[in-house]
Amino acid sequence: MEFTRVLVFHSRFMNHRVPANxxxxxxxxxxxxxxxxxxxxxxxxxxxxxxxxxxxxxxxxTISAWIYGFGxxxxxxxxxxxxxxxxxxxxxRMVEHCLHMFDRMVIYFFIAASYAPWLNLRELGPWASHxxxxxxxxxxxxxxxxFFFHERxxxxxxxxYVVMGFFPALVILSMPNTDGILxxxxxxxxxxxxxxxxxSDGRIPFAHAIWHLFVAFGAGTHYxxxxxxxxxxxxxxxxxxx
Numbered sequence: 001m002e003f004t005r006v007l008v009f010h011s012r013f014m015n016h017r018v019p020a021n022x023x024x025x026x027x028x029x030x031x032x033x034x035x036x037x038x039x040x041x042x043x044x045x046x047x048x049x050x051x052x053x054x055x056x057x058x059x060x061x062t063i064s065a066w067i068y069g070f071g072x073x074x075x076x077x078x079x080x081x082x083x084x085x086x087x088x089x090x091x092x093r094m095v096e097h098c099l100h101m102f103d104r105m106v107i108y109f110f111i112a113a114s115y116a117p118w119l120n121l122r123e124l125g126p127w128a129s130h131x132x133x134x135x136x137x138x139x140x141x142x143x144x145x146x147f148f149f150h151e152r153x154x155x156x157x158x159x160x161y162v163v164m165g166f167f168p169a170l171v172i173l174s175m176p177n178t179d180g181i182l183x184x185x186x187x188x189x190x191x192x193x194x195x196x197x198x199x200s201d202g203r204i205p206f207a208h209a210i211w212h213l214f215v216a217f218g219a220g221t222h223y224x225x226x227x228x229x230x231x232x233x234x235x236x237x238x239x240x241x242x
Contacts, residue, residue, distance in 0.1 A: 026201075026208065031087035033209035039080040041216050045073045048223055052117075055231040064117040068226065071113020072219060078106045079212070101150050104157070108142035108164060111135070114219075115168045117226045118175075118184075128171040135168050158195065165191065183225035190218035 026034060049069025056062040082099040089095065112135040119132045142160050149157075165188070172184060194214025200207040 026087075028087075030206055030209065031083065033206050034083040034212065035080060035087060037209045037212035037216070038076045038083070041076045041219075042073065042080065045069075045076050045219075048227070049073055052227065052231050055227075060120050061231065064120045065231075067116045068113050071110045071116075072223070074106050075110040075215075075219070078103050101146055104146045104150065105143045107161060108139040108146075111161070111164050112139040114222055115172070117230050118172050118180075119168070121230050122172075122175050122177060124171065124175060128174065131168050131171045135164075138164050138167070158199070162195075180225040180229035183221050183228075187218040187221035187225070190214050190221060194218065 046069075049065065049072055052065035052069065053062065056065050078099075082096075082103040085099055086096050115135050116132075119129075119135070124131070142164060145160060146157070151157075169184070169188070173181065191214065194211045197204060197207045197214065198211040204210070
């Protein structure tokens, strides 16, 4: 009887495992959770990005706020749209496939955009300054990889995200000003733990939705660091000077 209950629970709340070269098919409950866990963060992302824009004191801060804002909002908007289409319009195979590719491509540009304020607004060494452009080259290469090899080599794709996420951090950690490093590392820990659930579809109920929450916590921690250490000090200094 207990075994039967477990099977019923899994059939309602968790999808079955799929082959390595196939995309998982969520249950109805998982579809709803996947949509909600990223849709909830769209409005806060827009408001947070706008806040950075209004706190900007010069062109570089404004440009960095725009880049970061588009990356942050784009991540949650594209993910939400994809999961809604995948849930309610799954018969539109081509549209769903293209949106899934776009969803994966956006992650690369979100990572690059998350580094942009640190690379643009903090003092960097001569070689480290080139990382401002290297991150976008990496994002472009990742996008091309997704276009040609989407869902074929999932482990390689995950490795690309990990390299993209950690390689620019080598420059950030070497900056003379270390304010915000703790928050950056904490956000990275959220992403790393989240990847465990990202690879656990079919093993843990709502694994993908839990991964979404880890992404939101990581992004929120990094936003706080950008706001507190790159934009907020300008406001505090201006108040003191007055």
